[in-house]
Amino acid sequence: KAGVTQTPRYLIKTRGQQVTLSCSPISGHRSVSWYQQTPGQGLQFLFEYFSETQRNKGNFPGRFSGRQFSNSRSEMNVSTLELGDSALYLCASRETGGGVEEQYFGPGTRLTVT
Amino acid sequence: QQQVKQSPQSLIVQKGGISIINCAYENTAFDYFPWYQQFPGKGPALLIAIRPDVSEKKEGRFTISFNKSAKQFSLHIMDSQPGDSATYFCAASMAAAGNKLTFGGGTRVLVKP
Numbered sequence: 001k002a003g004v005t006q007t008p009r010y011l012i013k014t015r016g017q018q019v020t021l022s023c024s025p026i027s028g029h030r031s032v033s034w035y036q037q038t039p040g041q042g043l044q045f046l047f048e049y050f051s052e053t054q055r056n057k058g059n060f061p062g063r064f065s066g067r068q069f070s071n072s073r074s075e076m077n078v079s080t081l082e083l084g085d086s087a088l089y090l091c092a093s094r095e096t097g098g099g100v101e102e103q104y105f106g107p108g109t110r111l112t113v114t
Numbered sequence: 115q116q117q118v119k120q121s122p123q124s125l126i127v128q129k130g131g132i133s134i135i136n137c138a139y140e141n142t143a144f145d146y147f148p149w150y151q152q153f154p155g156k157g158p159a160l161l162i163a164i165r166p167d168v169s170e171k172k173e174g175r176f177t178i179s180f181n182k183s184a185k186q187f188s189l190h191i192m193d194s195q196p197g198d199s200a201t202y203f204c205a206a207s208m209a210a211a212g213n214k215l216t217f218g219g220g221t222r223v224l225v226k227p
Contacts (some may be wrong), residue, residue, distance in 0.1 A: 004157070020184065022216070033214065035214075036216070042203075042217055042218075042219050042220060043158070043203060043205075043215075043217035043220075044213060044217075045214045045216070048212060050212060055212055056211070056212035056214050058162045058214070090155075090157050090158070092215075102148075102160050102163070102211070103148075103160070104160065105150075105157035105158045105159065106157050107156055108156075108157050
């Protein structure tokens with residue numbers, strides 16, 4: 001099976017702009033989670049989607065949003081970008097999101113805000 | 115609130131040596147403890163995981179030791195190889211919180227040949 005794919009891999013945006021990142025989970029996986037990785041804050045949970053519904057949300061401002069499509073692909077959007085949003089954004093998928101299931105991460109999208 | 119504390123931040127070990135990374139957690143509701151390995155430019159890859167009803171789990175050269183009463187768990191990498199040079203993250207999750215992963219701060223391991 002192909003792994004989790006994320007596009008684009010690299011992105012440079014200007015402060016105040018908005019950005020959309022895409023994630024395609026492993027085939028058959030219905031749960032998609034997003035994480036932000038920065039040198040200062042480490043890996044932090046953003047939100048999780050399952051069956052097109054947001055099931056869980058981390059402590060991030062409303063500028064961070066996401067959605068999931070019927071084919072389980074997910075997008076996350078960051079509006080009004082700030083310099084501090086520069087980070088590696090990781091997507092992780094698992095089969096159903098219930099119980100103890102392994103989460104598999106994609107390679108991430110490196111976002112730089114200037 | 116940092117719920118999972120990881121130490122050390124960095125580690126240098128000779129080839130063939132043992133790398134030991136420790137993590138401590140605060141929330142006793144955590145019920146799943148995975149370890150991830152991350153190489154530069156890559157996403158974290160699941161290495162090994164343990165549930166709190168087990169005190170030790172071994173997979174190849176990687177062993178997790180779990181101490182429920184002390185709320186601590188550790189990763190041992192036996193016979194460390196240069197290819198093991200990476201950043202390692204411990205994490206914890208709980209079913210009651212939707213199984214979101216709470217990560218430790220990471221340990222950068224360098225294995226010298």
